[in-house]
Amino acid sequence: MHNQQQPGSISMAANIQMSKSSGFRLSSLAAAATLCVVMAGCGLAPGMKMEKPAALVETSTDQGDPATTVNIPITPIDLSLVRKLKAAQPSATDDPNASLYGKATPYKLGVGDVLQITVWDHPELVAALGQPAQQTRIADAAPGFIVDADGNLQFPYVNRTLHVAGKTESQVQRELYSELSKVFVKPQVTVRVASFRASQVYIDGDVRTPGSQQINDIPMTLTEAIGRAGGFATTADQSRVTLIRDGVTYHINMASMTSKGRSPSDIMLKPGDALRIDSRDENGVYVMGEVTKPATVIPMRNGKLTLSDAISQAGSFNAETSDPKELYVIRNGQTDTPEVYKLDARSPVSMLLANSFELQPKDVVYVDNNGLVRFSRVLNLLLPAINAGLTAAVITK
The missing domain is CATH 3.10.560.10 (Outer membrane lipoprotein wza domain like)
Structure with a gap:
């Protein structure tokens, strides 16, 4: 007798074969989808490159208008640019101050000043010291004759009020000599400021x-x-x-x-x-990107800070992750007229340009990363999705 195969067994084998085929196709689709995600993710990599001809920046207005794209040109840092920036600096002949x-000029008396006036060989005037000696605090005036709020001065045997504000010590001395000569014979008068209180700066x-x-x-x-x-x-x-x-x-x-x-x-x-x-x-420069020590770099005591100084204080380029040809300086980033400069720092000669390019307060120095680092970072971001796709394919099998 020939063994006749049951119809149910034939359909079961076909289902198993179709299941294997479907699992293979699903895993293939998952791998293809994952590859597409990886390729698409390369354009969204962290630290993506800036456009060489121009940087595109989205801006919006305070009235809630939709954002607009502004085309900001990227200026290469070369010898002509360095010369142009130096020529734009004010010269010695153009002094705004x-x-x-x-x-x-000689000191001129003012309201609140205290004078010490001495008339020699006249002991009756020795006690004429004006206000008594207080000096219990630093702000207290020294003993002497105070110039009042009207700029006037009063002195014994002078029958008129002397206006002394705006005059020098020698001018007041001559006026006192002229007035005292009406009472004494050739009086010897000395005038000096005992306490300066009229003018100050902060x-x-x-x-x-x-x-x-x-x-x-x-x-x-x-x-x-x-x-x-x-x-x-x-x-x-x-x-x-x-x-x-x-x-x-x-x-x-x-x-x-x-x-x-x-x-x-x-x-x-x-x-x-x-x-x-x-x-x-208050006038630092921000150094970020692929440098050894990203930080806010402060200028020298003379206020100067070059691009090479900033890179040096940030520990120079990161040898493993940086792309020295992608070195950018962003200036006036918080205004409506930002400026972007680029330097290819792969050659040691380019650091001569960096040493001549002076930075300004609040500049941003950015060093981009290389392509391998970008791919590695994208891969790290997408690994969870890859693992999830492979797990789904295995389970389907």
Whole structure:
């Protein structure tokens, strides 16, 4: 007898064969889909390259309008650009602070000043010292004759009120001699300021002892004011000194003045001036990307910071992950007119350009990564999806 195969067994074998075929096709589809995801993910890699001809930036308005794309050109850092930037810097002849220069003049008396007046060989005037000696506090005036709120001075045997505000010591001495000569024969009169209280300037910022400084018979120059405030602090930026006078703000670069042969002592301060010295920490440069130590780099004491200085302080390029030919400087990033500069730093000669390219406060220095690092990071992001696809294929089998 011949063994006849049951119809049910034939359909079971066919189902098993179809199941294997379907599992194979499903695993193939999963692998293909995973490959497509990997290839598509390369365009979304973290640290993706900036466009060479231009960077595209999306901006939006405060009125809620849809975002628009702005085309920002990328300028290569070369010798012509370095020369152009240096030529744009103000020259010695174009000094915006020329109006601040002046010559020292004798001190002129003002309201609140205390005078010490001595008439020799007249003991009856020895006790005429004006107010009694108090000096219980630092702010208390020395004993003497105070210039009142009207700028006047009163003295024994002088039958009129002397207006002394705005006059020098020698002028007041001559007037007193003329008045006392009506009573005494050739009086010997000495006038000196015992306490300077009429005028002051205010110094703030990165100095050792900020506060108000009284103007006295020593000319109050810019260097004198900073010296009285204890000198610059270790974090002071000598290139960013701000002077406010009569509502007008002047920006003074003391380091640049010295390099051009101009002394900061030529700047004379006036009563009521406010002086501020910025901190270098407020004018840092952000170095990020594939460097050894991403950080905020502060400028030197003279306010200067070159691109090579910033890279050096950040520990130089990361030898394993960086792409030195993709070195970017983003400037004015928070404004409507950002600027992007690029340097190919693969050649040691290019660092000469980096040493001549001066950075500005709040610049962003970015070093891009190489292609292998981008692929590795994409792969790490997509590994969970790959594993999930392979697991589904195995389960289907």
